[in-house]
Amino acid sequence: xxxxxxxxxxxxxxxxxxxxxxxxxxxxxxxxxxxxxxxxxxxxxxxxxxxxxxxxxxxxxxxxxxxxxxxxxxxxxxxxxxxxxxxxxxxxxxxxxxxxxxxxxxxxxxxxxxxxxxxxxxxxxxxxxxxxxxxxxxxxxxxxxxxxxxxxxxxxxxxxxxxxxxxxxxxxxxxxxxxxxxxxxxxxxxxxxxxxxxxxxxxxxxxxxxxxxxxxxxxxxxxxxxxxxxxxxxxxxxxxxxxxxxxxxxxxxxxxxxxxxxxxxxxxxxxxxxxxxxxxxxxxxxxxxxxxxxxxxxxxxxxxxxxxxxxxxxxxxxxxxxxxxxxxxxxxxxxxxxxxxxxxxxxxxxxxxxxxxxxxxxxxxxxxxxxxxxxxxxxxxxxxxxxxxxxxxxxxxxxxxxxxxxxxxxxxxxxxxxxxxxxxxxxxxxxxxxxxxxxxxxxxxxxxxxxxxxxxxxxxxxxxxxxxxxxxxxxxxxxxxxxxxxxxxxxxxxxxxxxxxxxxxxxxxxxxxxxxxxxxxxxxxxxxxxxxxxxxxxxxxxxxxxxxxxxxxxxxxxxxxxxxxxxxxxxxxxxxxxxxxxxxxxxxxxxxxxxxxxxxxxxxxxxxxxxxxxxxxxxxxxxxxxxxxxxxxxxxxxxxxxxxxxxxxxxxxxxx
Numbered sequence: 108x109x110x111x112x113x114x115x116x117x118x119x120x121x122x123x124x125x126x127x128x129x130x131x132x133x134x135x136x137x138x139x140x141x142x143x144x145x146x147x148x149x150x151x152x153x154x155x156x157x158x159x160x161x162x163x164x165x166x167x168x169x170x171x172x173x174x175x176x177x178x179x180x181x182x183x184x185x186x187x188x189x190x191x192x193x194x195x196x197x198x199x200x201x202x203x204x205x206x207x208x209x210x211x212x213x214x215x216x217x218x219x220x221x222x223x224x225x226x227x228x229x230x231x232x233x234x235x236x237x238x239x240x241x242x243x244x245x246x247x248x249x250x251x252x253x254x255x256x257x258x259x260x261x262x263x264x265x266x267x268x269x270x271x272x273x274x275x276x277x278x279x280x281x282x283x284x285x286x287x288x289x290x291x292x293x294x295x296x297x298x299x300x301x302x303x304x305x306x307x308x309x310x311x312x313x314x315x316x317x318x319x320x321x322x323x324x325x326x327x328x329x330x331x332x333x334x335x336x337x338x339x340x341x342x343x344x345x346x347x348x349x350x351x352x353x354x355x356x357x358x359x360x361x362x363x364x365x366x367x368x369x370x371x372x373x374x375x376x377x378x379x380x381x382x383x384x385x386x387x388x389x390x391x392x393x394x395x396x397x398x399x400x401x402x403x404x405x406x407x408x409x410x411x412x413x414x415x416x417x418x419x420x421x422x423x424x425x426x427x428x429x430x431x432x433x434x435x436x437x438x439x440x441x442x443x444x445x446x447x448x449x450x451x452x453x454x455x456x457x458x459x460x461x462x463x464x465x466x467x468x469x470x471x472x473x474x475x476x477x478x479x480x481x482x483x484x485x486x487x488x489x490x491x492x493x494x495x496x497x498x499x500x501x502x503x504x505x506x507x508x509x510x511x512x513x514x515x516x517x518x519x520x521x522x523x524x525x526x527x528x529x530x531x532x533x534x535x536x537x538x539x540x541x542x543x544x545x546x547x548x549x550x551x552x553x554x555x556x557x558x559x560x561x562x563x564x565x566x567x568x569x570x571x572x573x574x575x576x577x578x579x580x581x582x583x584x585x586x587x588x589x590x591x592x593x594x595x596x597x598x599x600x601x602x603x604x605x606x607x608x609x610x611x612x613x614x615x616x617x618x619x620x621x622x623x624x625x626x627x628x629x630x631x632x633x634x635x636x637x638x639x640x641x642x643x644x645x646x647x648x649x650x651x652x653x654x655x656x657x658x659x660x661x662x663x664x665x666x667x668x669x670x671x672x673x674x675x676x677x678x679x680x681x682x683x684x685x686x687x688x689x690x691x692x693x694x695x696x697x698x699x700x701x702x703x704x705x706x707x708x709x710x711x712x713x714x715x716x717x718x719x720x721x722x723x724x725x726x727x728x729x730x731x732x733x734x735x736x737x738x739x740x741x742x743x744x745x746x747x748x749x750x751x752x753x754x755x756x757x758x759x760x761x762x763x
Contacts, residue, residue, distance in 0.1 A: 108132050109171065109291055109319070111345075114153060114163035116146070123149060125343035126163065131291060135319040138330045138352050141340030143539055143583050147323045150340065151175060151293045154321070167291070174289030178296045179554075181280040183268040189279060190264040193250050196283045253282045256308040258301070258468050274300035275468075281309075290318045298326045299580050302468045303606045303633070325584050327352055328609040342411070363412065370410045380404055421537050421589055426571030426599035430494030431458050433572050433600045434479060439488035441474060448474050450624060452488070456572070456600060463611045463633050464604045466621035472604050473502070473576055475621055479602065480574045497570035501578055505565070506557035511550035515540055515560045518549065524567035537589045538563045538582065555581030562590075571599035579607050608633045616741070630748030639752055685750050692743050699736050703729070 109131040116124045123146045131137065139147050152158035154165055155175035167173075183192045210227050217224040254264065257278045268279065277300045284292065292313075298306055306329065313320050313333045321338075324330055330337075330352040337348040337355035348355040380400050387393035432455060439452040448471045456462070456479070464472050477483035478490060480500035492498075509518055519531040526534075535545050538559040549557060558581045573594075579587050587610055594601060594614045602619075605611055611633045618629040618636035629636045706729045709715050716722055 108167070109154070109173075110164075110166040111154065112164050112166060114150075114160045114165075116149065116153070116160045122343040124160065124163075124345075127340075127343070127345035128163075129338060129345055129347060131319050131321065133290070133319055134317075135321075135336055136313070136334045137319070137321045138334035138337045138355070139321055139323050139340065140330075140337055140352065140355065145340040145342075147340055148178065148295050151295055151321065151323060152177075154291070155293055171290040172287070173291045173293065174284040174287055175293045176277070176281055176284055176295060176297055178299070179273060179277065181276055183276060183279055185267070185269045187268055188265050189254065189259060189268060189271070190250060192268050192279055193254065193282050193286065194246075196286045197246060249286060250282075253285050256305065256312070257282055258305045260469070278305075285312065288318065292316065292318055292320045294320070295323045296325070297322070298324055298329050298606065301606055302472075303465045303608070303637070304467050306606050307637070325579075325582065325587065326607055326609065327584065328607070366410065366412055370412045373407075373410050377404065377407070377409075421534055421566065421593045423566070423569055423593055423597045423599075426569070426597070427495055427497065429458060429496045429571050429599075432456075432493045433458055433460070433496050434493055435489070435491045436478070437489040437491070439478070439490065440486045441471075441478065441483070442486045447624070452626065454626060456602070458493075458600055460617055461594075461601045461615045462603070462617045462619050462628075463615040463636075464602055464619045464621060465606075465633060465636070470621045470623050472621045475626070476500075476574050476576055476602060476604055477502075496572050498572045498574060499565060499568070499570035500574045500576075501562055501565045502576040505561040506554065509549045509557055509560060511548065513549050514546045515549070515552070515556075516545040518560055518564055519567065522564045522567040526567065534563050534566070535560075538586050559586075566593070569597075569599075573597065573599060573601050575601075575603045575605070577604055577606075579605060579610050608637075616744075630752070631745050635745070635749075639749075681753050682750055685746055685753075689743065689746050689750070692739055692746070696736065696739050696743065699732050699739065703732050703736065706732070 111127065111129050111131070113126045113128055114124050115122065115126050127150075139150065141147055149158060152175070153160050155173050156165070157175065184195070187195070210230060214224060214227050217227060251261075251264070255261075259275075259278070268276065271279070277297075281294075281297060284294075297309070301309065310329065310332050313322075320333070322330065322334060334351045337350065337352060339346045339348065339355060339359065348358055350358070380403065384397055384400050384404075387397050390397075434456045436452055436454040439449055439454075440447070441449045441452075464476060466472050474483060477500075478485055480498050481490070481492070482500060513521070515535055516528070516531060519526075519535060520528075532540075532545050539556075540547075540559070547556075549560070552560065562578055578590065582590065587607070591610055591614060594603075601614065603611060603615065613632075615632050616630075618631065618633055620627045620629060620636065629639060631639075706725055709725060710729075715725075
């Protein structure tokens with residue numbers, strides 16, 4: 108086990124850690140959480156030995172190892188390929204292999220039976236045993252498995268590390284850590300640089316990881332999937348919760364509610380005690396009681412509660428109405444030199460679409476949305492913007508367009524939204540710029556801070572077709588929640604590239620999957636898409652297995668028809684409950700639409716407005732019916748889409 112014992116660290120007069128202690132057990136899956144500035148990254152660095160505490164210690168067995176992935180700043184060897192850089196993890200094994208090859212050559216030159224030959228043969232055998240024990244013969248396969256799991260292609264293995272962006276360099280660093288298999292694996296925001304496929308792969312790997320894992324992440328779904336224990340940093344203290352992030356949130360809210368009641372009772376007691384002291388301070392007959400109350404106050408340990416954060420919200424101004432077709436791509440071709448990214452692509456975005464864009468890194472997601480935003484030129488074909496459509500585009504590189512001499516607040520004013528300074532500061536507060544932070548010059552801001560300013564600035568003049576490329580990478584959970592709520596309420600059209608399922612799911616109604624050279628639209632949110640993809644893969648595997656078995660067994664046509672009938676029955680069993688739900692929803696829709704028409708007829712009669720109480724009651728019912736109808740239609744669309752998907756899946760499998 109790893110013991111954190113009495114760690115204290117001060118920044119000036121502020122105690123970041125005030126004697127915190129805990130134990131990390133073998134096999135633990137821990138989420139390290141806390142507000143911005145609580146010291147999560149600092150604690151990981153102290154555990155990893157990269158930063159010293161003022162006092163306290165980190166204790167573990169001599170055989171234990173610690174692996175640490177920072178948020179950024181890794182620097183691989185520029186002279187190595189991707190494979191060569193990752194292979195450096197096994198330096199000891201590589202040295203043994205080099206000695207093994209040297210001895211092999213040496214023995215060929217020595218005469219058999221001599222002492223020198225026998226000595227070399229004995230050492231050769233020992234090294235061979237060490238190589239087997241170290242897994243040297245599966246080394247190449249292990250490296251390739253980890254790299255491919257993290258999204259690298261086979262052609263990437265031989266490319267220089269200098270050809271890759273910072274995000275891909277972080278993946279290389281993560282690959283090295285996973286291959287080292289440290290006893291304690293410390294990961295600081297590992298999901299920032301992953302796509303959804305890689306994210307799912309690493310979730311599975313971390314769940315089954317042999318050692319202990321400690322994660323800092325703002326990805327709620329990732330934390331909930333991987334972790335089974337939560338350590339919460341706040342006000343220099345460290346609290347332990349026996350569950351994932353959702354469990355922690357619930358327990359923490361309950362604790363705060365209880366603590367608030369205790370605080371209120373204590374404040375009442377303090378107030379009454381002080382009133383007694385002030386009233387009888389100068390009465391000799393009460394002197395003893397007064398002194399007793401004064402000592403009581405001095406000994407009282409005052410309860411502190413977290414300051415309730417003001418309800419910060421951001422709402423987009425109503426967008427101008429545009430045509431039904433927001434944007435259309437026709438026979439689009441996009442090439443970079445000899446590399447064809449898209450060839451003959453056709454795609455339409457309709458008004459009101461809320462689309463998540465997913466797919467492996469390198470498949471062309473960013474290229475596609477830059478084309479949609481009008482930023483990226485096309486090789487051939489047509490990109491046609493719909494009537495009265497105003498795109499708004501956010502990508503990480505937009506931070507580079509900020510003026511280094513301006514403050515964060517200056518940049519917000521330049522957006523030309525005519526919002527008051529107070530409102531602009533409130534919006535910046537949504538993105539972690541608190542108090543005087545708004546007066547920081549752009550030139551002193553970190554990369555993440557610049558991205559947050561660029562995002563806040565873009566939201567002031569959003570247009571009616573918003574396109575985002577990884578907007579949540581530098582946001583904490585509160586900021587993500589504020590942006591999420593704003594996008595849920597946005598009345599225009601959205602496209603968002605992101606791997607954060609928890610952020611995307613409540614916002615989007617379609618998922619656009621981008622694979623090399625092709626795209627496919629799925630109904631529903633990202634979780635629905637992932638479920639369907641998984642079912643599709645399982646179903647295809649079953650069909651392939653059945654076909655293979657039928658082929659190998661040489662079954663008769665009669666038996667083949669029986670198998671096909673079973674598949675049809677399976678399809679019927681899958682669809683029947685969905686159709687039943689669909690029929691029920693259709694009945695509800697018909698009933699609501701009938702009542703809606705009745706109310707509209709009532710409202711068309713001027714006499715209706717003579718009874719104010721009835722107007723109020725019927726108007727409230729009318730709004731409720733409209734809201735219910737919208738929900739029912741969304742449910743109908745989702746279930747109808749699932750039925751269509753299952754039927755299409757069956758047809759594809761039958762054709763196969």
